[in-house]
Amino acid sequence: MKKSEKVRGISNYLYVIPALIMVLAFLIAPVVFVIYASFTDWDLLHPMNFVGLKNYIKIFTDPNLLVSTRNTLIWVVIILAIPMFLGLILAVFIKNVWFSKQIKSIFYIPLAMSGAGIGIIWNWIFSRSGLLNSVLISLGVLTMPTSWLLNVPQNTFSMAVAATWQVTGLNMILFLMGLQNIQPEVLEAAKIDGANEWQTFTRIILPLLKPITTVVIILNIIGSFKIFDIIWVMTAGGPARSSETLAVSMYKESFSLYQMGYGSSIAVLLSFIVFAVGIGYLRIVGREK
């Protein structure tokens, strides 16, 4: 009797074992391996040699990686500024206009699209004979078409526009969630006390949105570090590696140049940043609950 109960107790672990094995084999083991590989000079052909911190030091001295780090920071700043601002404005004011439901769904459409697909559309828009040049020339802003994706820093800005087009809807949804938590009585009280709409927005709505704003900021930071597909399709990090971000450099060093050890160290650094920001996120979400 007791033995069969024990067997059953162990057999209960069968429910979690498939998930656990998949995660250990395909996700956890690679993380351990890549950390090890990041301290070696591995290039796929020769045996791995331990080289200590050499790869990590190289990240901070390699001119290509300095460009890539700079670009990654530009991405973070743009994604924190534009989609967040637009998302906030839309979330706060959309309920005051007509057809708000239909309008909202327009901003949801890009969320269902792939990074590659979005990159391709905007690649055409920014191309020499594309939409943007045609519009700007017919408006008289430009006399000659510009190569948006071939010049630094316009190429990074142009790609950030494409990313903005994608993520503004998500920012709007998150701010709408934050707005739902604001009691209507608070806004009523402000109105009775004679606050105009602008005062209500800056003095009441914005401070009450602070918790969700922190969440949005962190999600946007993580998101900008992860962006790969749009960049790959639009410039592939070029021309001459001028528009790479850390995520793109990691791929290039590893799978175009086969510097697997160096690529591993970039992957570890990138993951460490995302991890650190993510832990901050968890602490904030935990505190709210």
Next chain:
Amino acid sequence: MNDRVRLNIRKSILFIIIILLCIIWLVPIYFLILISLKSSKEFAVTSFWEYPQTFALFKNIRYVFIETKMLKPFLNSLLYAICGSAVAIFISSLAGYGLTKLKLKGAFPIFIIIWSGMIFPVQIYLIPLYKAYLTLNLYNTKIGMLLIYVALIIPFCVFVFRNFFLTIPDDYIEAAKIDGCSNFQIYYRILLPNSFAPMAILALFQGSFIWNDLILGMVLAGSDSVRPVMNALALLNAVYSGKNIPAVMTGNLLSGLPIIIAYLLLQKYFIQGLKLQAAGE
């Protein structure tokens, strides 16, 4: 009265600004569809904003699927997205059940291990997977692609199922036990029939995650018989964006279609799912 007029004027200005934003947001989609309708010849000789004179969509679809061989990757990704998310949802629902209702020792540490697969960017897995797949002969195989897609989405699926099963009262489980249900019967008679909502959300979001993946296909697949659709699309763009924009846009439209259909079918889970996604990332 004066106040109301002022309010209406303000509302109208706001409305105009928001409508302008909407137009900016719709323009890329409008041109995606418009260009897909044209033949490459017409696109080359007329201005791109002109309304198409010929209807070349079906010819373009044929061209993209047959001539540029995107049909196979398209079908591959259907397989990956449907089977991958189905397998992961099944495995994860079992795990979610085990972690919440079977009073396992160490359930929480096990959950943390599984959950930790959710916090890293995909870049960290690429090099070890590439090496391991070459060694194990999984490189450029369908089963290899399926395995990594399943593994990648399990953590989030377990996270969702665990949270969901925690909301189902233990009394139900106890009552079923008294009625003589085995653990597995409790799982598939009581928990599964009540889990349609989380399953639909996971199928929608994790299925489209697989469908939209580009980088794993770049690293782990090497031929059309295994390559996922986004990979084929990126190649199509690289090869044809200079000479046949309508083909590229048609490929883009086709590769977006299954997700749009899935979202329309499961519309009511869309916002719910986005919120979950934001909470989980």
